Amino acid sequence: MIREDPIVAALRARKCRITPARRAIAGCFAARCKPLSAQDVCAALKRGRVRANLTTVYRELQFLAAQGMLKAVFLQDGVQRYERASLPHHHHLVCLGCGTIAGVDMEGDLSRLERAIARARAFLVERHSLEFYGRCRDCR
Amino acid sequence: MIREDPIVAALRARKCRITPARRAIAGCFAARCKPLSAQDVCAALKRGRVRANLTTVYRELQFLAAQGMLKAVFLQDGVQRYERASLPHHHHLVCLGCGTIAGVDMEGDLSRLERAIARARAFLVERHSLEFYGRCRDCR
DNA sequence: CTAAATGCAAACGGTTTGCAGGCGA
DNA sequence: TCGCCTGCAAACCGTTTGCATTTAG
Numbered sequence: 001m002i003r004e005d006p007i008v009a010a011l012r013a014r015k016c017r018i019t020p021a022r023r024a025i026a027g028c029f030a031a032r033c034k035p036l037s038a039q040d041v042c043a044a045l046k047r048g049r050v051r052a053n054l055t056t057v058y059r060e061l062q063f064l065a066a067q068g069m070l071k072a073v074f075l076q077d078g079v080q081r082y083e084r085a086s087l088p089h090h091h092h093l094v095c096l097g098c099g100t101i102a103g104v105d106m107e108g109d110l111s112r113l114e115r116a117i118a119r120a121r122a123f124l125v126e127r128h129s130l131e132f133y134g135r136c137r138d139c140r
Numbered sequence: 141m142i143r144e145d146p147i148v149a150a151l152r153a154r155k156c157r158i159t160p161a162r163r164a165i166a167g168c169f170a171a172r173c174k175p176l177s178a179q180d181v182c183a184a185l186k187r188g189r190v191r192a193n194l195t196t197v198y199r200e201l202q203f204l205a206a207q208g209m210l211k212a213v214f215l216q217d218g219v220q221r222y223e224r225a226s227l228p229h230h231h232h233l234v235c236l237g238c239g240t241i242a243g244v245d246m247e248g249d250l251s252r253l254e255r256a257i258a259r260a261r262a263f264l265v266e267r268h269s270l271e272f273y274g275r276c277r278d279c280r
Numbered sequence: 281c282t283a284a285a286t287g288c289a290a291a292c293g294g295t296t297t298g299c300a301g302g303c304g305a
Numbered sequence: 306t307c308g309c310c311t312g313c314a315a316a317c318c319g320t321t322t323g324c325a326t327t328t329a330g
Contacts, residue, residue: 015305016309017303017304017305017308017309017310018304018305019303019304019309019310019311021310021311022310037294038294038295039294053311053312053313054294054295054312055295055296055297055311055312055313056310056311056312058294058295058296059296059310059311060310062296063310072216074214074216074218076214076269078214078218078220078293078294078319078320079293079294080218080294080295093257093261093263093265095263096266102261102263104257104260104261106253109249109252109253112249113246113249114272117233117244117272120244121233121242121244121276121277122276122277123233123235123242123272123274123275123276123277124274124275124280125233125272125273125274126236126273126274126275127272127273127274128270128271128272128273129216129269129270129271129273130268130269130270131268131269132254132257132263132265132267132268133265133266133267133268133269134263134264134265134266134267135263135264135266136261136262136263137261137262137263140264156284157283157284157285157328157329157330158329158330159284159285159286159328159329161285161286162285177319178319178320179319193286193287193288194287194319194320195286195287195288195320195321195322196285196286196287198319198320198321199285199286199321200285202321203285218294218295218318218319219318219319220319220320281330282328282329282330283328283329283330284327284328284329284330285326285327285328285329286325286326286327286328287324287325287326287327288323288324288325288326289322289323289324290321290322290323290324291320291321291322291323292319292320292321292322293318293319293320293321294317294318294319295316295317295318296315296316296317296318297314297315297316297317298313298314298315298316299312299313299314299315300311300312300313301310301311301312302309302310302311302312303308303309303310303311304307304308304309304310305306305307305308305309
């Protein structure tokens with residue numbers, strides 16, 4: 001049998017309702033690793049011939065984030081994006097040429113910085129946001 | 141005599157017009173070091189009894205940024221903020237309790253990371269964005 | 281005098297909300 | 306059946322734009 005989408009499985013375990021829209025939206029994140037906006041998700045659903053209402057997508061993204069299935073990603077264009085929360089911690093390289101978003105791992109370095117901040121400023125870091133904007137190999 | 145605002149002086153040197161609104165808006169950034177949104181600027185002008193139109197503020201902020209006097213700051217609430225471009229390079233500590241924004245210097249560490257990215261990913265970093273969200277000393 | 285700056289109203293784009301009806305468990 | 310989910314229209318909020326008017330230099 002086909003393996004169930006991990007997000008759907010987790011939702012089922014939490015006794016959340018599994019509706020067609022919810023399943024389809026969760027599916028968008030199972031498939032790809034790049035952060036998706038509400039519009040991206042809507043477009044993907046349409047491509048997959050699933051009836052998709054923008055409002056529902058917005059609500060569903062919030063719901064999945066509240067359930068801890070998705071994590072919000074903020075880039076400098078002010079558009080909300082989300083990615084699977086289960087992805088290993090990483091940061092983003094955003095290409096100003098083609099818009100591609102890639103992930104990089106820098107966790108070791110960042111947690112060092114966070115400790116330094118806690119020590120020097122008495123500021124308790126809960127989370128951080130680090131993105132690099134520039135040109136990818138193909139857009140140089 | 142009173143020393144002229146450094147932003148106004150720089151604008152004068154570039155032969156830009158100095159209008160009352162422009163002078164007042166520039167003044168907001170001379171005074172404080174925390175990033176200001178258009179609304180913040182408007183409120184500050186009103187407090188200073190200067191007639192302030194939101195549209196003008198938006199246009200002026202863009203203008204001052206284009207002239208290299210201000211730099212845009214993006215935090216996770218999607219609101220555009222600006223700060224003096226002449227401030228030494230730094231990153232922000234945003235308190236989730238009281239909203240205070242403080243600066244921290246981490247430049248050495250960041251440029252190390254950028255070099256690592258250029259090497260490992262053939263990605264040419266033009267700029268980065270790094271903010272820490274958490275609780276300040278008073279909001280613990 | 282002329283180009284640039286200003287104010288107002290209206291447009292915009294992403295996101296949220298209120299409400300009536302639909303549907304999963 | 307019951308309460309969550311959905312769709313639609315309208316509200317929202319920060320930001321931008323068009324246009325007629327004012328103003329700095």
